[in-house]
Amino acid sequence: GGLLDQIKFKNGKFKLEQTLVKALNNVSIDIKKGETFSVVGESGCGKSTLGRTIMGLYPPNGGEIYYKGERIDNLSPKxxxxxxxxxxxxxxxxxxxxxxRKTIKQTLEGPLKYHNPHLSPSEVKDRIEEVMLQVGSDPKWISRMPHEFSGGQRQRISIARALVVDPEFIVADEPISALDVSIQAQILNLLMDAQEQRNLTYLFVAHDLSVVEHISTNVVVMYLGTVCELAETSLLFGEPKHPYTKALLSAIPTLDGRKSERLKLTGEVPTPINLPSGCVFHGRCPYADGRCREEIPALIQHKDGRKIACHAVEEGRI
Ligand code: SF4
Ligand code: MG
Incomplete structure (x- = not known):
């Protein structure tokens, strides 16, 4: 089985700012140990919601989350x-x-001591030093406050805070997109090095598709809380099938001359409060027909292992 054997959100509903939003709909993903599983889509597609729901920050109303075979979404806090x-x-x-208001030391010490009450003060000190070095920060800086650091240094410290408790699984929600372009690669490399050294599993929420292609084993493409396509990275980027995947990929320049079909999206992402009938993508899809406007396409597994939710693909029209 996988690390997260199964994550299913059936008709997931979340209360957001007093509005009942159908945030995740029939999303089911399976993340294997040691992999980087990426979630892509435009903003508002539910990719952050997916990550936060797995972390228990949002309730998976009607859904289930399994970690190493153990259902965890209904556990008591203890x-x-x-x-x-x-x-x-x-x-x-x-x-x-x-x-x-916390020094870096306090920021790192808090979760470390909380999860490891048996550690001696010198062990705590060693663990903090070790993790500061691993993220490329100077252990001498731990008495400083966050405002004394640049965005890149702060992100290194955020990563240190995640690593200090010795995790297996990390949800990285667009961890480089708020940073200066000049330091994005450094932070990405840091995450990749930490993954290798610690055998970490990542759920990587991203909008930069060239980064996703570079680092992921599997990718799920989401639109309005719905899975459009889920595939191994090389399959997805080599031969995108779902019209929305094609549209996303045709927006990125290719260096290797890969011929991706140009597909331009028209219209805006509708509000998730009033989801469109049928396929949620039909208002922007050049292949939409009457069936698309009425019937929700099922997520169908194909021979190559990928899953696609599209009537036109199923009918062989595209
Ligand atoms: Fe387009 Fe229809 Fe496929 Fe939806 S189901 S992506 S509207 S062709
Ligand atoms: Mg987001």
């Missing part, structure tokens, strides 16, 4: 505790994700 340290999150905005 039984959830060991999973809390095994599952960590790195957020997009390094300016908002560190407590401005």
């Amino acid at each position: 039984k959830m505790l060991p999973y809390r340290s095994k599952m960590q999150m790195v957020f997009q905005d390094p300016y908002a994700s560190l407590n401005p």
Whole structure:
């Protein structure tokens, strides 16, 4: 089985700002140990919601989350505790994700001591030093406050905070997109090195598709809380099948001359409060027909292992 054997959200409903939003609909993903599973789509597609729901920050109303075969979404806070340290999150905005009133030492020490009450003060000190070095920060800086650091340094410290409790699984929600382009690669390399050294599993929420192609084993493409296509990275990028995947991919320049069919999206992403009938993508899809406007396409597994939710693909029209 996988690390996260199964994550299913059936008709997931979440209360967001007093509005009942159907955020995730029949999303079912299976993440294997040691892989980087990426979630892509435009903003508002539910990719952050997926990551946060897995982390227990949002309830998977009607859904189920399994970690190493163990259902975890219905555990008491006490039984959830060991999973809390095994599952960590790195957020997009390094300016908002560190407590401005805590020193770096306090930020790292808090979760470390909480999850490892048996550690001696010198072991705590060693673990913090080790993790600061691993993220490329100077252990001498731990008495400083977050405002003394640049965005890139803050993101290194956020990653240190995630790593210090020795996790197995990390949800990285657009961890480089708020950073200067010049340091994005450094932070990405840091995440990749940490993955290799610690055999980490990543759920990587992203909008930069060239990064996703570079780092992922599997990719799920989402639109309005719905899975459009789920495939191995090389399959998805080599031969995108779902019209929305094609549209996303045709927006990125290719260096290797890969011929991806140009598909331009028209219209805006509709609000998730009033989901379109049938295929949620039909208002922007050049292949939409009457069936698309009425019937929700099922997510169908194909011979090559990928899953696609599209009537036109199923009918062989495209
Ligand atoms: Fe387009 Fe229809 Fe496929 Fe939806 S089901 S992506 S509207 S062709
Ligand atoms: Mg987001």
